[in-house]
Amino acid sequence: MSFGQELQSKLNNIEDQLNSNGELSEKDLEILLLTALIEEEGEL
Amino acid sequence: MKSQKMLIIQLLRLGDLIQTLKAARQLKAENPSLSISILARARFAKPLAFLLETVFDEVIYLETKDFIRESVEQTREELHNFINSIKEKDYSVTVNLSFNKSSGYLNHLIGTQWNTGVSRDNKNKITIQDKWSRFVYSTVMRGNQNPFNLVDLFRYILGCKHNYLLENLNSERKSSKIVIHPFASDKKKHWGASRWAEVIYKLSKQYPEAHFHIVGGNADRELGNQILNSPSLTNSKDNISLEINKDIAHVYEILTKSMLFIGHDSMVSHLASETLTPSVILSLGPVRYQETTPYQNNVVNLVPKTKCFPCTVQTDCSLFSCHAHIPHQVVSAVASQLIQSQKIDSKELQKVVTPFHLSTVNIYQSEIFDENIEYHNLLNEHQDATQVFQHYYKILWHLYFNDVDIEITYPTITNEVAKELAHHLEGTQYLFEVYNFGTKYANQAIQNLRAGNDNHSALTDNINKLNDVSELTKVTASNYPLLQSIIDLIHVNTNSGDNTELKTILEEQLVGYHDGVHLLTALHSLIKKTITPHHMTHSSEVKEI
Structure with a gap:
């Protein structure tokens, strides 16, 4: 699995977790942080 | 400790x-x-x-x-x-x-x-x-x-209370360097080469000893060369250095020895304020001068009167009308005055620039006070409705957030602006009623919660009504756009706590809507006093809750 596919898979799990009204773990938030950092690198 | x-x-x-x-x-x-x-x-x-x-x-x-x-x-x-x-x-x-x-x-x-x-x-x-x-x-x-x-x-x-200004430690300011940063991250935010060439040409004629440093990043090289190779600057080339992709520390050093900076909203303009270099800023496209003016005294910010200015970063524009509304004649004249006296004398400016060229631009000069930086409109013209509301909001936010009363002055306006303000006076009345309902339903819902399970349907009913209140405020914003700031703030105040407990959320809504009522009462009074000399009619008085 490529880096991008692995990241997308983790993001899908996080979305499922949020949709079921669950709370995110610290690891989930770190994945969201990583995604935001990568996205913003391209925007800034 | x-x-x-x-x-x-x-x-x-x-x-x-x-x-x-x-x-x-x-x-x-x-x-x-x-x-x-x-x-x-x-x-x-x-x-x-x-x-x-x-x-x-x-x-x-x-x-x-x-x-x-x-x-x-x-x-x-x-x-x-x-x-x-x-x-x-x-x-x-x-x-x-x-x-x-x-x-x-x-x-x-x-x-x-x-x-x-x-x-x-x-x-x-x-x-x-x-x-x-x-x-x-x-x-x-x-x-x-x-x-x-x-x-x-x-x-x-x-949480700062005062303003401590940087001291001007620069004894070499007498040098003849002028730093120009004619670039910006977005085409809408910067002039093309020809206008910059005109400014440099005019200043080089007036100050033959001046040396121009055009500073920029790698992406700016092409535009920099276009300016440098402009036919009008053929005889001035020896006095122009194109300083592309130099260290920021290097640019800072040049600025400390310069008599003037001219440029758009960018990092370099803020760097110039760190060196207390007298500055002329050209605000174009989506730039909101009141937010971005470099933080020092006597910065002159040239702001076009173009109707669509400021646009947004997302706005698609090929006309660049605002670029033409800051004439290069105004830029050269303002720059020249700053070099001579570090301040702008509007009467002198009106002697050397035609009314035609001055008619499309506002000229603001900054002054730092303990509370905040202020911008004086040097041509002392009537304010438009947005500017009037910015003025009101400054008074309201200082009072609401900092508990600081700043001196209230009522802006000079035209009858046309008075009509727009009268329309928004009705909006404050309407929104006042909406927020009053917000406090009422939040209060009732809190009472329902306290009463326990017997009041479940009444609680649901009140929460649904609170949702309606929130929706109504959005409609109000579209009819009365200048009230958007209050509506947005109250929306965030009633929705952005870190609470998950219903009672705390409802209490937050109660406080939020209550604050909204008070802000609108004050705003209503400010608008009323501004438009009264214009004999505008308004619907009714705002009631105190």
Whole structure:
């Protein structure tokens, strides 16, 4: 699995977790942080 | 006693870093024993290290690519270790001044006892604890109604009370250098080559000894060469240096020895204010001068009167009307006056520039007070409705957030503007009623909760009505656009706490709507007094609750 596919898979799990009204773990938030950092690198 | 340690998160660009530096310098001056660190992206903070280290006790560099490993899990682990290394520094407070996604997660994950600014919690919900950050999030990010400079907003978030100005230590200011930064990140924000060539031509004729330093980054090389190779500058080339992709420290050094800076809103304009270089700024496209004017006294900001100005970053534009509305004749004349006297004399300006050329531009000159930076309109013209509301909002926000009464002056307006204000006076009445319903239903819902399970349907009914109130405020904003700032702020105030308990959420709504009622009462009074000399009619008096 490529880096991008692995990241997308983790993001899908996080979305499922949020949709079921669950709370995110610290690891989930770190994945969201990583995604935001990568996205913003391209925007800034 | 253990000294307090603060971490400021600033993950945006160079200009934002310099504005953050200015606010932090003020805080340090008021609290010399406070240790302040900054967390910033390495690619922006490293070139500015020479400045950042003059204020911050530590600069923590964030470099995304340094975390990247083969797998996502390994990468996350690297990021986790980085966050842990920050946690170990044992900060007592984190202040997030960036308002972007990544900083919100970081703010939460660093997890200091106190944090301000945007944070994203474990439900991925945005929470904002402090009032000024709520204001920035609700208003500054959304439109043209914010009356404050970003440095002031950062100062307010940090809790600064006074303004300590940089001392002018520069004895070499007499040199004949003029720094020009004719570039910006967006085409809408900068002039083309020919207008800049005209300004340089005019100034080089007037000041033959002047040496022009055109500074910019790699992406600016082509436009820089176009200016340099303009036919009008053929005889002046020896007096022009194109300084592309030089260190920021190098540009800073040139600025310290320069008699003038001219440019658009950019990092270099903020750098010029760090060196107290007299500056002329041309605000174009989406630039909101009141937020971005470099923070120093006597900066002259030229602001076009174009109807669509300021646009937004997303606006698609090929006409660039606002570019033509700052005539190069005005720029040259203003620059010349600044060189001669460091201030603008509007009467003198009107002698050397035609009314035609002055008719399309507002000329503002900055002055720093303890509360905030102010901009004086040097041509002393009537204010339009947006400017009048910015003035009102400045009064309201100082009172609401800082409990500071600033002197109330009523702007001079035309009958046309008075009509627009009268229309919004009706809007304040309508919104006042809506917020009154908000306080009523929030109050009733709290009573229902206290009464226990017997009142479940009444509770649901009141919560549904509160949702209706929220929807009604959106309709009000579309009919009365100048009330958007209050509506946005009250919306954020009633929705951005970190509470999950219904009672606390309802109490927050009660307080939020109650505040809205009071803000509207004050706003109504300001509008009424402004339009009274114009004999405008208005629907009715605002009632006190």
